[in-house]
Amino acid sequence: MMEDINDIINDRIKKLEIKGVKVIDPRQTYVAQEVDIERIFPGSTLFPGTRLEGARTLVGSFAKIGTEGPATIQDTIVGAHAEVASGYLAETTLLPRAKAGANAHFRAGTLLEEDAVTAHAVGLKQSILMNSVTLGSLINFCDALISGGSSRKDHTEVGSGFIHFNFTPWGKSGDKATPSLVGNVTEGVFLDQDRIFLGGLSGIVGPFSVGFGAMLPAGQIARRSSVDSTGSISAESRRYDGVGLVPSKPVFSKKRLDSIREMNAEFIVQAYALREWYLKVRLDRSRRQGDEELQLVLAGAIETIEACISERLKRYNNFANEFELASPMDEMLINNAPKGMELDLDWKPELDYSDWVRGLAQWEKQELRSWLCSVAGELRRVL
Numbered sequence: 001m002m003e004d005i006n007d008i009i010n011d012r013i014k015k016l017e018i019k020g021v022k023v024i025d026p027r028q029t030y031v032a033q034e035v036d037i038e039r040i041f042p043g044s045t046l047f048p049g050t051r052l053e054g055a056r057t058l059v060g061s062f063a064k065i066g067t068e069g070p071a072t073i074q075d076t077i078v079g080a081h082a083e084v085a086s087g088y089l090a091e092t093t094l095l096p097r098a099k100a101g102a103n104a105h106f107r108a109g110t111l112l113e114e115d116a117v118t119a120h121a122v123g124l125k126q127s128i129l130m131n132s133v134t135l136g137s138l139i140n141f142c143d144a145l146i147s148g149g150s151s152r153k154d155h156t157e158v159g160s161g162f163i164h165f166n167f168t169p170w171g172k173s174g175d176k177a178t179p180s181l182v183g184n185v186t187e188g189v190f191l192d193q194d195r196i197f198l199g200g201l202s203g204i205v206g207p208f209s210v211g212f213g214a215m216l217p218a219g220q221i222a223r224r225s226s227v228d229s230t231g232s233i234s235a236e237s238r239r240y241d242g243v244g245l246v247p248s249k250p251v252f253s254k255k256r257l258d259s260i261r262e263m264n265a266e267f268i269v270q271a272y273a274l275r276e277w278y279l280k281v282r283l284d285r286s287r288r289q290g291d292e293e294l295q296l297v298l299a300g301a302i303e304t305i306e307a308c309i310s311e312r313l314k315r316y317n318n319f320a321n322e323f324e325l326a327s328p329m330d331e332m333l334i335n336n337a338p339k340g341m342e343l344d345l346d347w348k349p350e351l352d353y354s355d356w357v358r359g360l361a362q363w364e365k366q367e368l369r370s371w372l373c374s375v376a377g378e379l380r381r382v383l
Helices: 002-018 254-289 292-322 331-335 353-358 362-382
Strands: 050-053 071-074 087-090 092-094 104-106 110-112 122-129 139-146 149-151 163-165 180-182 203-205 208-210
Touching (some): 092 292, 122 292, 149 353, 203 208, 292 331
Parallel strands (some): 110 122, 122 139
């Protein structure tokens, strides 16, 4: 029986090599039977210790898996020229040129856009890093969206040792209605906003929002709900001594409950706007380019964004039910929200996506901004 399994694995690896995939050491490479080898593209490299699992898995042209050590890729999409140094990625999407550093631990709902980079030992779940966002080492983000900056030379950065605290003890089972926005989508997609800096050995307690151009100094935990935009530096020091509060039976003011709802709703609005951007702009443009591989990768990104939206709805509604709020958020309303106007643009299919965005004429950018803000505005009214 073992010989039969080995024969099947060896046969699949030989087929990959024949089609132009570089398998550095077939003896240390595993490609599960459910993996569609048509989704492993020529020019990609599988280094020793690579494990590919799951029917959703895709490895794009000239992508590299396991450059610094063993890497398990499970139901994960890795776009062209992207790289996974080592670690475990499940139900994740990496767009072209994104890089997951050594000992990455990316779980469901993780999306890295073009040129987004993480250093070693970074954990991500239900989180989106937009174009060129860079994370240092020993970082954990769950339930967050990060944007800002314009390129690999001018990007939002998070220092090493940063944590997004996405769980509180309030209520019977705790609370995860804690998503945070670092930047946003409706402005961030245009790659023309000021970069954001979150200093190392720090954290933010969700739900939280950070404006473009803001800086959080190293070595602090930010607990208030937001940090202003454009050049602000925010530091805070707060002590809790003998606060009389029972976690299982908290009493929140209406102001706090309203704030939690508003921040959850805004996160969903921004994620929804990103989904519409992918559907109406990115996918349309990739079809005009005739790039079928990129279309598969973008379709995977849309799946990931939708997973983030569903997670946020679930977590907020759990919170609303426990604290007897009369306004849960309905996924059907989001699916049926108006989609805005049709777009008439110069798509320039010969350009890379990032170069195309940065080169948009002022009138094109204004048209796109107006459309995307209208999409977000319609959903805000629905929610």
